[in-house]
Amino acid sequence: MRRHYKQLILIGIIILLSGLTLGFQKIKVGNFERGSDTILGLSLGLELQGGSHLVYQALDPDTKDPFVADDNSKEMDSLKKSIERRIAAAGLGEPIIQIIGDNRLLIQMPGVKDPERAKSIIGETAQLEFKHRKLNVAQNIVGLSDNIATNIYAAESPEDDAGVTTTGDEQKPGSLYIELTPEDAEVFSNVLSRMVDDFSKFAGQQTILQNPSTIEMSIQGNSALKYNIFAIQIIRKENSNEFIFPLPPDPMNQTNYSIEETNNIIGENGKVYFSEVIGSLDEDIGLTGDDLATSYPGTHANSQQPIVNLVFKERGTAIFAELTQRIAGSPTDQIAIILDDKELLSPVVQSEILSGTTIIEGNFTLQEVKDISLLLESGRLPLPIELLRERNVDAILGADSLQKSLIAGIIGLGLVILFMVLYYRIPGLIAGVALVIYTSIVLSILKISPGNLTTLNLSGVAALILSIGMAVDANILIFERMKEELSQGRTVLSSINIGFNRAWPAIRDGNVSTLITCGVLFWFSQQLGETILQGFAVTLAIGVAISMFSAIVVSCTFLRILANTSFGKKSFLYIPTK
Amino acid sequence: MDFAGKRLWFFLISLAIIIPGIVFLITTPGLKTGIDFTGGSTMNLSFSEDMKQATLRQELTKLGYPEATIQKLDDNSYFIRTIELSEDKKNTIINGIQNNFPQQNIEVLSFDLVSPIVANETIINAFWAVLAASFFVFIYILWAFRNVPNTRRYSFAAIVALLHDTIIILGIFSILGELMNIEVNTFFLFAIVTVIGYSINDTIVIFDRLRENIQIYPNDKFSNIVNISIRESLGRSLNTSITLLITLMALLLFGGSTIQTFLLVLLFGVIIGTYSSIGVASQVLVSWQERDFKKIFRRN
Numbered sequence: 001m002r003r004h005y006k007q008l009i010l011i012g013i014i015i016l017l018s019g020l021t022l023g024f025q026k027i028k029v030g031n032f033e034r035g036s037d038t039i040l041g042l043s044l045g046l047e048l049q050g051g052s053h054l055v056y057q058a059l060d061p062d063t064k065d066p067f068v069a070d071d072n073s074k075e076m077d078s079l080k081k082s083i084e085r086r087i088a089a090a091g092l093g094e095p096i097i098q099i100i101g102d103n104r105l106l107i108q109m110p111g112v113k114d115p116e117r118a119k120s121i122i123g124e125t126a127q128l129e130f131k132h133r134k135l136n137v138a139q140n141i142v143g144l145s146d147n148i149a150t151n152i153y154a155a156e157s158p159e160d161d162a163g164v165t166t167t168g169d170e171q172k173p174g175s176l177y178i179e180l181t182p183e184d185a186e187v188f189s190n191v192l193s194r195m196v197d198d199f200s201k202f203a204g205q206q207t208i209l210q211n212p213s214t215i216e217m218s219i220q221g222n223s224a225l226k227y228n229i230f231a232i233q234i235i236r237k238e239n240s241n242e243f244i245f246p247l248p249p250d251p252m253n254q255t256n257y258s259i260e261e262t263n264n265i266i267g268e269n270g271k272v273y274f275s276e277v278i279g280s281l282d283e284d285i286g287l288t289g290d291d292l293a294t295s296y297p298g299t300h301a302n303s304q305q306p307i308v309n310l311v312f313k314e315r316g317t318a319i320f321a322e323l324t325q326r327i328a329g330s331p332t333d334q335i336a337i338i339l340d341d342k343e344l345l346s347p348v349v350q351s352e353i354l355s356g357t358t359i360i361e362g363n364f365t366l367q368e369v370k371d372i373s374l375l376l377e378s379g380r381l382p383l384p385i386e387l388l389r390e391r392n393v394d395a396i397l398g399a400d401s402l403q404k405s406l407i408a409g410i411i412g413l414g415l416v417i418l419f420m421v422l423y424y425r426i427p428g429l430i431a432g433v434a435l436v437i438y439t440s441i442v443l444s445i446l447k448i449s450p451g452n453l454t455t456l457n458l459s460g461v462a463a464l465i466l467s468i469g470m471a472v473d474a475n476i477l478i479f480e481r482m483k484e485e486l487s488q489g490r491t492v493l494s495s496i497n498i499g500f501n502r503a504w505p506a507i508r509d510g511n512v513s514t515l516i517t518c519g520v521l522f523w524f525s526q527q528l529g530e531t532i533l534q535g536f537a538v539t540l541a542i543g544v545a546i547s548m549f550s551a552i553v554v555s556c557t558f559l560r561i562l563a564n565t566s567f568g569k570k571s572f573l574y575i576p577t578k
Numbered sequence: 579m580d581f582a583g584k585r586l587w588f589f590l591i592s593l594a595i596i597i598p599g600i601v602f603l604i605t606t607p608g609l610k611t612g613i614d615f616t617g618g619s620t621m622n623l624s625f626s627e628d629m630k631q632a633t634l635r636q637e638l639t640k641l642g643y644p645e646a647t648i649q650k651l652d653d654n655s656y657f658i659r660t661i662e663l664s665e666d667k668k669n670t671i672i673n674g675i676q677n678n679f680p681q682q683n684i685e686v687l688s689f690d691l692v693s694p695i696v697a698n699e700t701i702i703n704a705f706w707a708v709l710a711a712s713f714f715v716f717i718y719i720l721w722a723f724r725n726v727p728n729t730r731r732y733s734f735a736a737i738v739a740l741l742h743d744t745i746i747i748l749g750i751f752s753i754l755g756e757l758m759n760i761e762v763n764t765f766f767l768f769a770i771v772t773v774i775g776y777s778i779n780d781t782i783v784i785f786d787r788l789r790e791n792i793q794i795y796p797n798d799k800f801s802n803i804v805n806i807s808i809r810e811s812l813g814r815s816l817n818t819s820i821t822l823l824i825t826l827m828a829l830l831l832f833g834g835s836t837i838q839t840f841l842l843v844l845l846f847g848v849i850i851g852t853y854s855s856i857g858v859a860s861q862v863l864v865s866w867q868e869r870d871f872k873k874i875f876r877r878n
Binding site: 047055057115116119386387388389390391392393394396397401404405407408409411412413415416419420423458459461462465466468469470472473476477480483484502505506509510511512513514516517518519520521523524525527528530533536540 | 687722826
């Protein structure tokens with residue numbers, strides 16, 4: 001006993017340390033922080049707790065081919081940071097982002113609840129654009145002939161008029177009935193149904209509904225009968241080329257004539273002109289996120305209202321100055337700020353801005369201006385990206401896998417120990433104890449290791465359980481040698497010693513070859529950006545290394561101690577059943 | 579038991595397994611490759627109510643995916659493989675099914691997408707990985723057995739065993755792909771490299787005995803020494819295989835279904851690896867020593 005106290009103390013300390021590591025959910029010593037709320041505080045990967053794993057290819061902004069990095073180009077780093085900020089700003093937790101190779105990005109979001117939202121936040125086109133938005137732009141309807149009406153008259157509105165009705169004593173304005181040639185009627189019908197479709201498609205989206213497209217009609221070139229009308233209010237009479245237009249009752253519009261008055265204005269051969277007024281039309285002015293120097297939240301000096309500050313670079317300043325000079329003060333011109341094809345804001349310009357420094361005011365909360373500034377800043381992704389690989393696992397499936405792996409692990413470990421005890425008796429029992437110690441050491445190493453390589457995934461579980469099988473191999477090698485020595489009539493103790501020494505070269509060579517394959521697997525998975533598989537290689541390597549310690553130090557020490565007790569005299573306890 | 583004397587039988591048994599495997603591997607379709615190698619999308623959909631496979635097939639055909647493969651996982655969940663799906667297209671599929679079955683609560687349990695670019699790289703990298711694993715193992719055995727006469731033979735024999743195992747596994751999975759629709763993926767490659775590691779490990783244990791026994795019985799016939807070495811390490815080889823098979827079976831039966839292909843490869847790999855270290859690696863050494871191949875040539 002006395003001769004082994006050093007080893008015993010070492011084993012004791014290691015058991016204590018791994019017990020403590022696994023016993024506490026979270027460990028914090030100074031800056032060192034590990035653990036989580038999951039089982040034993042292990043960090044579980046996407047397969048065991050659900051989440052999202054994405055690999056993106058960075059593209060050259062001009063050619064859209066894979067991006068080629070220079071020796072000291074910073075694009076990939078800033079791409080990484082931009083995406084980190086985007087995800088964090090969206091409140092989707094802390095992603096693990098790695099640059100793989102020269103031009104790829106791996107984004108892992110274990111536990112993320114809404115992978116689709118995460119993907120849309122990351123975006124793909126990665127573009128921030130400033131466009132000149134013109135409101136209410138009239139344009140001719142292509143395909144209509146010049147003088148298209150064959151008959152125009154005003155009359156009472158039909159009963160099922162989808163148009164405007166009035167209440168009370170107000171004079172009913174009636175409707176205009178306009179008959180078109182068959183060809184024109186078809187063209188006009190098509191335009192109307194397209195506009196109705198657009199209208200219903202965007203219904204619910206406030207920004208568009210504020211400015212839906214309308215049909216502008218004027219009759220007889222008379223400004224008195226010129227007005228805008230929603231496509232949805234225009235009805236085509238069944239089986240005819242006649243269209244019914246509600247006359248506007250609104251006194252704000254100057255056309256509040258009675259039916260007779262209207263008929264008088266139209267006269268015998270009234271002419272009608274149609275044009276489509278597009279609610280808003282965005283004009284590309286070549287101003288993009290690249291032209292933005294910075295964006296930050298602030299409060300207005302006078303009103304103390306939250307505002308967004310924008311500072312343009314040189315080129316941006318010039319374009320911005322030209323645009324603001326042109327549209328300052330106009331209520332029908334806006335600057336549409338579009339991030340990844342979605343409108344972020346569309347402010348109007350109050351006065352011309354030549355300095356390139358401007359603010360956006362509005363009824364913003366402090367949180368809103370922070371988010372907008374962040375999005376504007378991080379919106380400038382330095383490179384466009386393209387999705388190469390995606391793997392999403394639902395949390396339910398993850399929890400299910402975790403539970404099944406646990407059961408499989410416990411059953412596997414239990415059966416191996418049972419087999420060892422039945423076959424090798426006392427040494428088998430000791431190997432079993434060593435296996436449990438081995439498992440807890442490996443788990444605690446996985447827990448305290450930095451980085452996400454030791455994050456436990458299904459493949460990691462497989463590696464762990466596989467390494468249990470391999471850890472037992474070292475024991476088996478030793479016991480088989482011991483058995484030979486015992487059968488040659490040696491004492492238990494000397495059989496143990498000789499057995500260990502003889503088995504060592506095989507244990508060493510075998511494990512080194514496994515480590516070599518682990519190294520190859522590690523390299524292979526790194527090339528592929530498959531961190532899940534990288535985890536397999538790392539876990540297996542840790543397992544193999546610890547298994548040597550477990551067999552040589554733990555099993556060996558316990559066996560020697562037992563051999564010195566009365567158990568050592570009964571050599572039948574050491575010879576396996578045949 | 580005279581293992582070395584029966585080496586012809588061992589070689590014949592190996593050939594009997596390898597040849598049908600190679601036939602399946604070479605004749606189309608060979609290995610059924612998963613999206614990792616071809617690119618595409620897979621998803622695992624679960625339905626709250628009964629959903630028939632045929633109904634789901636109809637729905638997908640209506641939505642424009644007649645070539646989609648559909649596999650039933652358990653009661654009301656399905657594994658669906660299609661061409662590469664963008665977010666929009668994926669949503670169109672889910673919403674399309676949802677619209678026709680409003681009472682269903684459809685959940686996407688997992689979604690995978692691999693672009694064909696990545697798929698191509700995977701194949702190239704896999705090739706290098708197997709080559710690199712073989713090369714380094716070769717070098718290591720050269721070093722570990724540097725004091726034994728004819729070191730190169732040991733390295734060579736280990737590589738023959740390793741290729742033997744790889745080819746058999748590829749063949750088995752070509753057959754399984756045909757019979758049971760098992761697809762191979764990146765995990766499959768990983769399992770193969772792991773099997774290579776295990777097979778080498780097992781071979782080394784026998785070679786280690788050989789290394790020792792050559793010194794103990796310097797005047798004995800080489801085939802005898804091989805026999806003694808195999809006999810002495812047989813207990814260990816079998817017991818280690820049994821413990822590994824126990825853990826693998828536990829994972830296969832009680833673990834999740836996600837890594838089943840991976841585990842199956844390991845299961846076959848352990849059995850074949852154990853066999854090949856006795857029946858192939860050791861016997862190649864004996865054949866070399868006995869100049870079997872030269873005898874065959876001389877006879878012709």
